[in-house]
Amino acid sequence: xxxxxxxxxxxxxxxxxxxxxxxxxxxxxxxxxxxxxxxxxxxxxxxxxxxxxxxxxxxxxxxxxxxxxxxxxxxxxxxxxxxxx
Numbered sequence: 136x137x138x139x140x141x142x143x144x145x146x147x148x149x150x151x152x153x154x155x156x157x158x159x160x161x162x163x164x165x166x167x168x169x170x171x172x173x174x175x176x177x178x179x180x181x182x183x184x185x186x187x188x189x190x191x192x193x194x195x196x197x198x199x200x201x202x203x204x205x206x207x208x209x210x211x212x213x214x215x216x217x218x219x220x
Contacts, residue, residue: 140166140179147172156180156202157209176210179220 142149149170156167166181180203185196210217 144172175216
C-alpha cells in the first residue's frame with residue numbers, strides 16, 4: 136500500500152525541501168513533504184491513526200509528534216514565513 140501527501144501550487148513551481156521529518160530518514164509512515172513556494176515554506180504532514188493503543192504503531196505516532204514539534208520549533212526560530220498543514 137502506498138500513502139502519499141502532495142503539495143500543489145497555482146502559477147508557481149514548488150521547490151522540494153524534504154520528504155520526511157528530520158531525525159529519521161527511514162521513516163515512511165509520517166507522510167511529510169516540504170516545499171518552498173514563492174518564498175514561503177509549505178510543510179504538509181499526515182500522521183496515521185495508529186490504532187489500537189497501546190501498541191507499537193501508537194508509540195511510533197507519538198515519536199512522530201515529538202519530531203514534528205521539534206521541527207516546528209526550528210522552523211519558528213528561522214523567522215522565515217512557514218505554513219504547517
